[in-house]
Amino acid sequence: MTDTPLKTTPKATGGFDHLIYVLRANPVTLLAFGMFALIMLSAILGPALVPYDPLQTNAAKALHPPSWDHWFGTDNVGRDVFSRVIVATRLDLWISVAAVALSFVVGSVLGCIAGYWGGWPDIVLNRILDTIMAFPLFVLAMGIVAALGNTIENIIYATAIINVPFYARLVRAEVNIRRSAGFAQAAKLSGNSDVRVLAMHIFPNALPPMMVQVSLNLGWAILNAAGLSFIGLGVRPPTPEWGIMVAEGANFIVSGEWWMAVFPGLWLMMAVFTFNLLGDGLRDIVDPRKRT
Amino acid sequence: MxxxxxxxxxxxxxxxxxxxxxxxxxxxxxxxxxxxxxxxxxxxxxxxxxxxxxxxxxxxxxxxxxxxxxxxxxxxxxxxxxxxxxxxxxxxxxxxxxxxxxxxxxxxxxxxxxxxxxxxxxxxxxxxxxxxxxxxxxxxxxxxxxxxxxxxxxxxxxxxxxxxxxxxxxxxxxxxxxxxxxxxxxxxxxxxxxxxxxxxxxxxxxxxxxxxxxxxxxxxxxxxxxxxxxxxxxxxxxxxxxxxxxxxxxxxxxxxRVGESIRSLLPPEDRKAELPHHVHDRPLVEVRNLTKTYRGSSGPVHAVKGISFSIKQGQSVGLVGESGCGKSTTSEILVRLMDATSGEILFDGHDIAGIPAQGFARNPRRAEIQMVFQDATDSLNPRHTARQTIADPLHRLGGLRGAKLATRVEELATLVGLPLPLLDRFPHQLSGGQKARVGIARAVALEPKFLILDEPTAALDVSIQAVVLNLLVDLRAKLGMTYLFVSHDLHVVRLLCDHVIVMKAGEIVEQGPAQDVMSNPQHDYTKTLLAAAPKPPARRQVA
Incomplete structure (x- = not known):
């Protein structure tokens, strides 16, 4: 007597097949992954491929509108806007990825401790997170960068700090509901210490919702970095960066030279949009329960 | 109509x-x-x-x-x-x-x-x-x-x-x-x-x-x-x-049903002779005055109020009671996932109640006391395949690696009747009965002396319950394990157990040999429990 005929249960499939399946099942995810690939390509290969040196000024060509020579036009000192927009991808992406990775790691560790053991670490952590979140986050980031000094590292730290509460709370909740789950108890019976149970059994189960958070967060982090640069904190001219370019271009919109601000702004929007769309697809890929 | x-x-x-x-x-x-x-x-x-x-x-x-x-x-x-x-x-x-x-x-x-x-x-x-x-x-x-x-x-x-x-x-x-x-x-x-x-x-x-x-x-x-x-x-x-x-x-x-043996749950063609299990006189587990008190919002909650019992080596003891009677608390304390408020647990003559549950994972006795959990779905890590789940105790406690580990996992799968191709599936790709088998394989992986079964069939269909109960009987005979079978269903307990303990509100109200308790209950609560169980009509004897 068997429990279930074998043929009715689905066959186990590998990770790559699953990736293809997720991309096929959801065209929005496919679009997001396509755009993500484009962004990654321009971050990695961009500086080698762009037609002009992003820092090369040319007074004779200042403020030319978009043309076949200069797709996105030129700025007030004659630099090619297209080259600058593409080259800026690497810096903006680096800031956001580093900041999100930092807050992911710190937030996960704090959240795991608070969610698993509870007690006073939980209470202390929650009050600290409440304090961070009580500030308007952008203003807090401004304050941190202003206090620590105007460098790219400090933008990363500031962006990471304001994002830690979101990760810590999410992980805390996910760990908390699983700490007395049967599989966690069973793992202890199998000889895993508390730390191992937490790290190897409980935490990986919190990954699917974390992936959504990571992807949304990458979008916010780019926006945040660009915002700080826009108000003159962090990245300094003449380094190509989307926020600075929008800020520089903003002065020329009234006189009709719209391309200086619009194209970097459009790229910024596209990057944020891509990361927001990516979330659902990433969760589906990370969650083994979708792998049927 | x-x-x-x-x-x-x-x-x-x-x-x-x-x-x-x-x-x-x-x-x-x-x-x-x-x-x-x-x-x-x-x-x-x-x-x-x-x-x-x-x-x-x-x-x-x-x-x-x-x-x-x-x-x-x-x-x-x-x-x-x-x-x-x-x-x-x-x-x-x-x-x-x-x-x-x-x-x-x-x-x-x-x-x-x-x-x-x-x-x-x-x-x-x-x-x-x-x-x-x-x-x-x-x-x-x-x-x-x-x-x-x-x-x-x-x-x-x-x-x-x-x-x-x-x-x-x-x-x-x-x-x-x-x-x-x-x-x-x-x-x-x-x-x-x-x-x-x-x-x-x-x-x-x-x-x-x-x-x-x-x-x-x-x-x-x-x-x-x-x-x-x-x-x-x-x-x-x-x-x-x-x-x-x-x-x-x-x-x-x-x-x-009343008067049936555990093998008769299976279809006639699968009824093999039941292997005998040997009960020694030496007690394996002795529980003395075990209490557990929780701090509740409105004063202390006495979940277990000083219970004592002993389980002989090779014996199968049923712990019966309704929700809230303290049977799950008792089993969690015995398996050393929870600390008792007071009392002694003598395992093989040594008191293990004093060892904090937190550090018991590294205790040499960890491999000897194992548990099969109530909900097979909840007790399997959704991100681990059946193979990883069964391998975990072998790897952590048994110290097996590589090819030896793989062989042992496959042996265990065969032992519990889990088809080998299913080993690489995730829990959500397995049926309820298959998940129960994975859980049992994990629990018996290290051939524990004492196995606690916390309503292992509560979430299963009756035909699968029949198979799982018979599997447990076979494993008991093959591996010589001692069982504590926690359940709310007296009829199931009777099929598997030699001795029955009935708990109500944190206290033991009756205990004795399974046949005596079932046929001649002394305490009113036991009588109520027996009377409440649905009574299917008896089967015609000529099958």
């Missing part, structure tokens, strides 16, 4: 069309109680949802007719269906807590349905709701009117759901597993109540259940369903005494 002809229901899914119900026909007479019995996936619930037209998204009635007193249920407009639901046909759902709105007073929820069907006005709704609560024999109905669902016990919630279902005097009541998850005494109280109300009001009813014994006790007629078709229908006694279809025979066999 209700006539169903060739009803077929299909669902559109990612993997194409699934036929959940494949052409079933039956009639229901006025005043009749019809039982639909089947295991999970047999289409019994889908049938009732189709009649109420509340199928999930993607589900459609693909073919057939369903007529209720002249109304075509398949083609009736949604607006007419809304009038029919609650007033003509109403339904009691499986999980009473999920069926009630958690943030509304139960009285208001009864008023909703009364006013929806114009059975009450704003002025008299309260009085009528209280009358409905009285009708389901709720004491102090005025006070309960203002209660929220979380303030009530499971049995009480199910009564409220009954009150809502019966508030508008429907003529047909569909009860979908109304007592799953309730204690056995509560189950009896709720089922008796439902039957009395149905008889008093001359209603018809469809009782959907996986428990053939329960259906036999309360229904006039039983339909056995499998894979969306009716395989047999007829009088309960007749189905029990002479089942015609092989599937109904398998179900009848698998239902535990």
């Amino acid at each position: 209700l006539s169903v002809k060739d009803l077929a229901v299909s669902f559109q899914t990612r993997r194409g069309t699934v036929d959940a119900v494949r052409g079933i026909s039956f009639d229901l007479a006025k005043g009749e109680i019809l039982g639909i019995v089947g295991e999970s996936g047999s289409g019994k619930s889908v049938t009732s949802y189709a009649l109420m037209r509340i199928l999930d998204a993607g589900g459609t009635i693909a073919a057939g007719e369903a007529t209720y007193s002249g109304i075509d249920l398949r083609r009736a407009a949604e607006r007419d269906m809304r009038d029919i639901r609650g007033r003509e046909i109403s339904m009691i759902f499986q999980n009473p807590r999920a069926a009630l709105n958690p943030i509304r007073k139960v009285g208001h929820q009864i008023e909703d349905v009364l006013r929806r069907h114009a059975r009450a006005t704003r002025q008299d709704a309260r009085a009528k709701a209280i009358a409905a609560l009285r009708a389901v024999r709720i004491n102090d109905a005025e006070a309960r009117y203002d209660a929220y669902p979380f303030e009530l016990s499971g049995g009480m919630c199910q009564r409220i759901v009954c009150a809502i279902a019966l508030a508008c005097d429907p003529r047909l009541l569909i009860a979908d597993e109304p007592t799953t998850g309730l204690d056995i005494t509560t189950q009896k109280a709720v089922m008796d109540l439902v039957r009395d109300l149905i008889r008093e009001r001359g209603m018809s009813s469809i009782l959907i259940t996986h428990d053939l014994g329960l259906a036999a006790q309360y229904c006039d007629r039983i339909m056995v369903m499998k894979d969306g078709v009716i395989v047999e229908q007829g009088d309960p006694v007749q189905i029990f005494s002479a089942p015609q279809h092989p599937y109904s025979r398998k179900l009848v066999d698998a239902t535990p």
Whole structure:
């Protein structure tokens, strides 16, 4: 007597097949992954491929509108806007990825401790997170960068700090509901210490919702970095960066030279949009329960 | 009154069309109680949802007719269906807590349905709701009117759901597993109540259940369903005494009854001789004055109040009681996942109660005390394959690596009857019985001396329960393990155990050899428990 005929249960499939399946099942995810690939390509290969040196000024060509020579036009000192927009991808992406990775790691560790053991670490952590979140986050980031000094590292730290509460709370909740789950108890019976149970059994189960958070967060982090640069904190001219370019271009919109601000702004929007769309697809890929 | 002809229901899914119900026909007479019995996936619930037209998204009635007193249920407009639901046909759902709105007073929820069907006005709704609560024999109905669902016990919630279902005097009541998850005494109280109300009001009813014994006790007629078709229908006694279809025979066999042995749960062709297990005189586990007190918000909660018992090596002891009696707390303390407040646990002569549960994972005795958890789904890590799950204790405690580890995992899978290709699947790709086998393989991986079984079959269908119980009996004989079998079901405990401990409210009220306790219970509570269990008709002896 068997429990279930074998043929009715689905066959186990590998990770790559699953990736293809997720991309096929959801065209929005496919679009997001396509755009993500484009962004990654321009971050990695961009500086080698762009037609002009992003820092090369040319007074004779200042403020030319978009043309076949200069797709996105030129700025007030004659630099090619297209080259600058593409080259800026690497810096903006680096800031956001580093900041999100930092807050992911710190937030996960704090959240795991608070969610698993509870007690006073939980209470202390929650009050600290409440304090961070009580500030308007952008203003807090401004304050941190202003206090620590105007460098790219400090933008990363500031962006990471304001994002830690979101990760810590999410992980805390996910760990908390699983700490007395049967599989966690069973793992202890199998000889895993508390730390191992937490790290190897409980935490990986919190990954699917974390992936959504990571992807949304990458979008916010780019926006945040660009915002700080826009108000003159962090990245300094003449380094190509989307926020600075929008800020520089903003002065020329009234006189009709719209391309200086619009194209970097459009790229910024596209990057944020891509990361927001990516979330659902990433969760589906990370969650083994979708792998049927 | 209700006539169903060739009803077929299909669902559109990612993997194409699934036929959940494949052409079933039956009639229901006025005043009749019809039982639909089947295991999970047999289409019994889908049938009732189709009649109420509340199928999930993607589900459609693909073919057939369903007529209720002249109304075509398949083609009736949604607006007419809304009038029919609650007033003509109403339904009691499986999980009473999920069926009630958690943030509304139960009285208001009864008023909703009364006013929806114009059975009450704003002025008299309260009085009528209280009358409905009285009708389901709720004491102090005025006070309960203002209660929220979380303030009530499971049995009480199910009564409220009954009150809502019966508030508008429907003529047909569909009860979908109304007592799953309730204690056995509560189950009896709720089922008796439902039957009395149905008889008093001359209603018809469809009782959907996986428990053939329960259906036999309360229904006039039983339909056995499998894979969306009716395989047999007829009088309960007749189905029990002479089942015609092989599937109904398998179900009848698998239902535990008085005077049957554990092997007789299996179909005749699978009944091998039971291997004997040897009980030594030496006690393996001795529990002395064990207590556990929790700090509750309103003073201390005494979960376990100083219990003492001993388990001999090789013996199988059943720990029986209803929810909240402290049996799960006791088993968690014994398996050293929880610290006791006071008391001693002598394991092999050494006191292990003093070793903190937190550090017990690295104790050399960890491998000797293992546990099979209640809910196989919850106890398997959703991100680990069956192979990883079974390998975990071997790797962590047994120190096995590489090829040796792989061989041992496959040995264990064979031992518990799990087909080897299934080892690389994730839990959600396995059936309930397969998950139970993975859980058992993990627990016996290190050949523990003492195995605690915490209702290992509670979430399983009866035919799979029969297989798992027999597997446990075989493993006991092969590996010489000592069992503590925690359960609320005395009939299951009797099949497997030599000795029974009955717990109530944190205390042991009775203990003794299984046969004595079952046939000649001394304590009133044991008698109540035994009386509350559904009593299926005896099987005809010539199989």
